[in-house]
Amino acid sequence: MAPTRLLVAASGTGGHLFPALAVAEQLSDWEIEWLGVPNRLETKLVPACYPLRTVPVEGLQSRSPLRLLRALGLLGLSTLQVWRLLRDRRVDIVFTTGGYIAAPAIVAARQLRIPALLHESNAIPGRVTRWLGPQCQTVALGFADAAKRLPRCQTVWTSTPVRERFRSPQPLALPVPENAPLIAVVGGSQGAVAVNRLVRACAPAWFAAGATVVHLTGERDPDAGTMKHPQYVELPFYDNVAGLFQRADLAVSRAGAGTLTELAFTRTPSVLIPFPFAADDHQAYNAAAFASAGAAVVLSQANLERDHLQTAVLELLGDRERRAAMAARAASLAVPESAEQLAALVRAAVER
Numbered sequence: 415m416a417p418t419r420l421l422v423a424a425s426g427t428g429g430h431l432f433p434a435l436a437v438a439e440q441l442s443d444w445e446i447e448w449l450g451v452p453n454r455l456e457t458k459l460v461p462a463c464y465p466l467r468t469v470p471v472e473g474l475q476s477r478s479p480l481r482l483l484r485a486l487g488l489l490g491l492s493t494l495q496v497w498r499l500l501r502d503r504r505v506d507i508v509f510t511t512g513g514y515i516a517a518p519a520i521v522a523a524r525q526l527r528i529p530a531l532l533h534e535s536n537a538i539p540g541r542v543t544r545w546l547g548p549q550c551q552t553v554a555l556g557f558a559d560a561a562k563r564l565p566r567c568q569t570v571w572t573s574t575p576v577r578e579r580f581r582s583p584q585p586l587a588l589p590v591p592e593n594a595p596l597i598a599v600v601g602g603s604q605g606a607v608a609v610n611r612l613v614r615a616c617a618p619a620w621f622a623a624g625a626t627v628v629h630l631t632g633e634r635d636p637d638a639g640t641m642k643h644p645q646y647v648e649l650p651f652y653d654n655v656a657g658l659f660q661r662a663d664l665a666v667s668r669a670g671a672g673t674l675t676e677l678a679f680t681r682t683p684s685v686l687i688p689f690p691f692a693a694d695d696h697q698a699y700n701a702a703a704f705a706s707a708g709a710a711v712v713l714s715q716a717n718l719e720r721d722h723l724q725t726a727v728l729e730l731l732g733d734r735e736r737r738a739a740m741a742a743r744a745a746s747l748a749v750p751e752s753a754e755q756l757a758a759l760v761r762a763a764v765e766r
């Protein structure tokens with residue numbers, strides 16, 4: 415019997431790609447192809463595991479009428495290309511983690527009556543999820559409350575899957591002294607320049623308190639290399655975030671859904687600074703869910719002064735009991751079988 419054929423449409427950021435890779439790992443008996451766009455993170459992460467097809471789709475958020483027209487043209491062209499791909503490769507099902515790559519994938523699948531399943535990891539569903547979620551057989555959610563904003567969709571809460579390595583201890587191969595308090599700083603898969611600047615301003619006080627800082631700056635940090643200190647490790651991107659969070663006493667982070675789920679898995683207390691320009695301010699809502707569970711402290715980037723962040727981190731570093739309580743609250747938010755649950759939904763959608 416021919417293997418089931420799956421097209422995974424996931425593109426752009428780690429927050430979209432890693433959960434999709436985690437689900438694909440669970441479907442290794444299937445024939446999987448990947449749909450992305452040229453020049454984004456998928457071109458680095460995916461080809462080692464799956465054949466990558468690209469289409470020229472872009473976001474529709476531009477206010478300029480000309481650019482909007484161009485984006486609409488590219489959406490039409492991409493939908494046609496995905497339609498041909500689904501038909502020629504006789505794809506049985508589409509799985510997507512949302513974002514603009516999901517649009518041509520869902521529309522083309524719908525036209526060919528191929529089932530599509532969408533995973534929305536954020537507390538506030540993205541635009542494509544709101545528009546095209548009703549066309550999908552199931553919309554799986556990272557945050558249960560997001561269902562309220564998707565009344566026309568068949569929703570199910572699965573949390574967000576994490577990569578396999580988050581489920582077992584990973585050694586941290588970085589120059590971090592064994593017993594030193596460790597602060598992990600991460601600004602999502604692309605880094606966060608504003609957070610990077612604040613962290614470098616705060617770091618001397620954290621070093622004085624004995625802490626080591628591992629700072630994942632992103633590839634495009636204009637201040638990269640400007641801070642040198644024996645207790646400071648700077649990397650543009652690190653593959654072993656699992657090992658870093660497992661060892662860290664505290665994380666200072668943006669509030670992307672992927673990172674938050676990983677912090678829950680590794681029971682890492684966090685200070686979150688949501689990205690203020692995220693679509694519909696979704697990072698603020700993601701962060702609020704973690705804060706209201708008691709797993710994180712949230713600081714808004716607007717008017718955030720160095721002293722405020724510096725003190726918040728020093729207070730938490732000095733309060734082992736509070737960190738332990740936050741770690742327990744973070745752990746309560748983790749769903750260990752999320753990838754398996756999603757893979758089971760994908761299998762069930764084909765069998766229907």
Ligand SMILES: CC(=O)N[C@H]1[C@@H](OP(=O)(O)OP(=O)(O)OC[C@H]2O[C@@H](n3ccc(=O)[nH]c3=O)[C@H](O)[C@@H]2O)O[C@H](CO)[C@@H](O)[C@@H]1O
Binds near residue numbers: 429630651669
């Ligand atoms: C700026 C922005 O709008 N970001 C969005 C983007 O995710 P974005 O990729 O920015 O952020 P996430 O926190 O969701 O995911 C980051 C991922 O990259 C990994 N990582 C990061 C740094 C590094 O050096 N190595 C590494 O592996 C993290 O472990 C994590 O798995 O999509 C997410 C899912 O829709 C949203 O919640 C985020 O708000």
